[in-house]
Amino acid sequence: MxxxxxxxxxxxxxxxxxxxxxxxxxxxxxxxxxxxxxxxxxxxxxxxxxxxxxxxxxxxxxxxxxxxxxxxxxxxxLAEGDELHPVQAAFCKHHALQCGFCTPGMIMAAVNILERHGPDIDEALVRHQLEGNLCRCTGYHNIVKAVLDAAQQTRIAAE
The missing domain is CATH 3.10.20.30 (Beta-grasp domain)
Structure with missing residues (x-):
């Protein structure tokens, strides 16, 4: 022990x-x-x-x-009180979840992508970086859209 x-x-x-x-x-x-x-x-x-x-x-x-x-x-x-983290909000906005089981891990991986690469990312990078996180429900399209939208929101907030 x-x-x-x-x-x-x-x-x-x-x-x-x-x-x-x-x-x-x-x-x-x-x-x-x-x-x-x-x-x-x-x-x-x-x-x-x-x-x-x-x-x-x-x-x-x-x-x-x-x-x-x-x-x-x-x-x-991630959330600050009742305010969702931009990645969480983007996952809701883009319906980037279905059963929700993979969602916490997928969101944490996405947050780390933005922290490491900043908001100037593209679809190819997101897909490559999320390869280690499996989702059996969504087909990843909306997950990638959510991560890219969160990046855009992060870019706008920084300006």
Missing amino acids: SDVTINVNGTDRSATVEDRTLLVDFLREALGLTGTHVGCDTSQCGACTVILDGKAVKSCTVLAVMAEGSEVRTIEG
């Missing part, structure tokens, strides 16, 4: 966990943050994507003890 402290969505959170506890399980079970989904248990789907120290990662591939002292952002940490 190990004591783990991780800054999650801007707040230091601690728990005692088994050394083999995955970050996704730490978030869901120890902290009650169930927005990060467990999809495949094999790191194939991306439903568990979070932002760890500025990088989108599949939280089923990271042990909680490896994230000790790190900063993690989850889907719960």
Whole structure:
């Protein structure tokens, strides 16, 4: 057993966990943050994507003890009160979800794309960067439209 402290969505959170506890399980079970989904248990789907120290990662591939002292952002940490993050708003606007299971991981990956590449992105980049996140319902077209719209909204807000 190990004591783990991780800054999650801007707040230091601690728990005692088994050394083999995955970050996704730490978030869901120890902290009650169930927005990060467990999809495949094999790191194939991306439903568990979070932002760890500025990088989108599949939280089923990271042990909680490896994230000790790190900063993690989850889907719960995006909105500011009742105001959705631009990516969340764009996903709603463009109907970029159906069953919603992949949505938290897809949104976190999209947020990280914008943080790393800025608002001047194109469809090819978005499609390439989202390759590690699977959606079985939407066909990705509206997801890509949502990410590009969020980029446009980010560009307008910066001007």
